[in-house]
Amino acid sequence: MRANWFELPVSDMDRAKAFYQSIFNIQMAENMEMxxxxxxxxxxxxxxxxxxxxxxxxxxxxxxxxxxxxxFSVKEINDVLPKIESSGGKVLNEKMSIGEHGFVAHFEDSEGNRVALHQSA
Structure with a gap:
């Protein structure tokens, strides 16, 4: 068994999309009503x-x-962290080692969710 899906709650969809697109340099899908x-x-x-x-x-x-x-798995945490505050979030914990499992960092997104980054060793 493994996790295969997550849902991050948002208050402002446009703001949240802009935040994640900015920090991860991605394009998210168009909004879908369900x-x-x-x-x-x-x-x-x-x-x-x-x-x-x-x-x-x-x-x-x-x-x-x-x-x-x-x-979120990223290649280099230090490439993402500087974008968080300028995009409306807050860095909670800077990059720290978790030994042979790599590195992690925690942040608060534009909506108030606590989220984390993982970088393999």
Whole structure:
């Protein structure tokens, strides 16, 4: 078993999309309405391992600093960290070693979610 999907709650979809597109240098999908939800999907290649997910705006989804923590895999954490504050977020923990498993850093996104970065050793 492995995780294969995540949903990050947002209050302002345009602001959240701009934040993630800026810090990861990606293009997210156009907004999609699904019932009472509005979603924008992170890029994903079907032949690659790992989970993907979406930003989601819906009445019952509330951005949170507590609870589950989503880690985004990046090649170099120090390439992403400088973009976080200039894009409306806040760096919580700078890059730190986790031994043979690489490095991690934590940040707060533009919506108030606590999120993390992981870099392989």
């Amino acid at each position: 019932g009472t939800s509005v979603m924008s999907f992170f890029p994903f290649e079907t032949d690659q391992d790992g989970a993907t997910g979406t930003l989601i705006k819906q009445e019952t989804y509330v951005p949170s600093y507590e609870g589950a923590l989503v880690y």
